Amino acid sequence: MYEERPALLGGAVVWHRRDARPGPYRVLPDGGTDLILTPGGLLVAGPDTVAHVGTGAAGDTYTGLRFAPGQGPAVLGVPAHELRNLRVPLADLWGERRARIAAERVAGAAEPGAALEALARARLADAEPPEPYVPAVVAALAAGRPVAEVAGAVGLGERQLHRRSLAAFGYGPKTLARVLRMNRALALARAGTPPAAAAALAGYADQAHLAREMRALTGVPLTALL
Known part of the structure; x- marks a missing residue:
């Protein structure tokens, strides 16, 4: 349960x-x-x-x-x-x-x-509060915006964003973007969206791209998770 x-x-x-x-x-x-x-x-x-x-x-x-x-x-x-x-x-x-x-x-x-x-x-x-840009970075990456664009939007260079992301999130912004995108696609699929449509809505190139990322991040295919 x-x-x-x-x-x-x-x-x-x-x-x-x-x-x-x-x-x-x-x-x-x-x-x-x-x-x-x-x-x-x-x-x-x-x-x-x-x-x-x-x-x-x-x-x-x-x-x-x-x-x-x-x-x-x-x-x-x-x-x-x-x-x-x-x-x-x-x-x-x-x-x-x-x-x-x-x-x-x-x-x-x-x-x-x-x-x-x-x-x-x-x-x-x-405690010291989280850096004020953290929610904006998460929101932008979750929306599928490129890392360079996200860095510019919060006033950081890409290397700065990467270094600060390690401390805040545990890994760089590209990895965080992959994780957030995978969860977005999974939520769509669990809500009944067909895999091909879920892939497109989540920002994958195609359903095969979604399948590869799902296996890489979760260890099992999307059908097994569902």
């Missing part, structure tokens, strides 16, 4: 998953990081460049806060590229004591998802 809702942090999502039976699960790249309450404590899932495949046990429950692209570093306190394609205990970032206290508060809350939101908001209140 999986369910999610919009979080109080703009663009973030609170989600909950319970594994009904043991077996593998696949988490697709989405440009963001997650703070997750697991049976073993609080875990950080870094930004993925390809799908992460894990194995769950029957009855395991997970509650997570998925940050919008560029939002996680301000909460977690580390550049996103240091977490790329990793799953690390929060204790590795905050220290054993602080992470244990945070985990106990979240696990003991009536609504762990709301407790994760409160934890993140408290951290944001004391």
Whole structure:
């Protein structure tokens, strides 16, 4: 069972998953990081460049806060590229004591998802805010605008944008654009749009291009995901 809702942090999502039976699960790249309450404590899932495949046990429950692209570093306190394609205990970032206290508060809350939101908001209140151009970069890349055009629009050179994107998103703008485009095409297909039309609307050259990118980023064809 999986369910999610919009979080109080703009663009973030609170989600909950319970594994009904043991077996593998696949988490697709989405440009963001997650703070997750697991049976073993609080875990950080870094930004993925390809799908992460894990194995769950029957009855395991997970509650997570998925940050919008560029939002996680301000909460977690580390550049996103240091977490790329990793799953690390929060204790590795905050220290054993602080992470244990945070985990106990979240696990003991009536609504762990709301407790994760409160934890993140408290951290944001004391942290340096994300760079103001971050939402504009995400929006422009999600709309399919070329990287050079996006860099110019936010007043940065392409190399500057690449360097700052590593810290904010975990990878460069071209990779983020690929991830956002893949998710856009998948959302269209899940809503019933035929694959060829989904490819065109998402900005792919053709359906074959969509198929190649879907396999490269998720490890399986679009039909399997659907």
